[in-house]
Amino acid sequence: MTRPMSVFDIAGRAMSAxxxxxxxxxxxxxxxxxxxxxxxxxxxxxxxxxxxVEDSPGVATVAVDRVVxxxxxxxxxxxxxxxxxxxxxxxxxxxxxxxxxxxxxxxTARQYQNNVQVLQTAKTxxxxxxxLGQ
Numbered sequence: 001m002t003r004p005m006s007v008f009d010i011a012g013r014a015m016s017a018x019x020x021x022x023x024x025x026x027x028x029x030x031x032x033x034x035x036x037x038x039x040x041x042x043x044x045x046x047x048x049x050x051x052x053v054e055d056s057p058g059v060a061t062v063a064v065d066r067v068v069x070x071x072x073x074x075x076x077x078x079x080x081x082x083x084x085x086x087x088x089x090x091x092x093x094x095x096x097x098x099x100x101x102x103x104x105x106x107x108t109a110r111q112y113q114n115n116v117q118v119l120q121t122a123k124t125x126x127x128x129x130x131x132l133g134q
Contacts (some may be wrong), residue, residue: 015115022109029102
């Protein structure tokens with residue numbers, strides 16, 4: 001039989017999911033200025049897809065199910081002097097909304113910090129409870 005999940009397990013899983021979210025956002029921002037010679041070769045933003053995991057009755061956690069491409073399409077730009085330009089002189093800018101990515105990064109960092117605070121509070125309460133028995 002498996003042991004019941006603790007607040008440390010739950011917060012740890014949430015932090016792990018937020019870390020994947022933060023890494024995909026960082027990847028999107030890093031590729032925001034990239035250019036391709038073809039629409040198919042242009043970078044498209046990535047998004048993690050989360051799923052609920054119920055390990056025990058009444059306790060649900062989160063896990064990353066998969067990472068998918070976002071629906072933002074690359075933008076065609078006419079730049080005949082660019083070395084990657086096609087026969088029409090067009091290049092394709094990455095399908096990334098930098099402003100939305102920055103907002104997502106701030107939100108993700110806050111949610112991660114909230115879980116760090118949960119762990120710190122649980123640790124303090126645990127230590128205080130142990131001191132009561134002394």
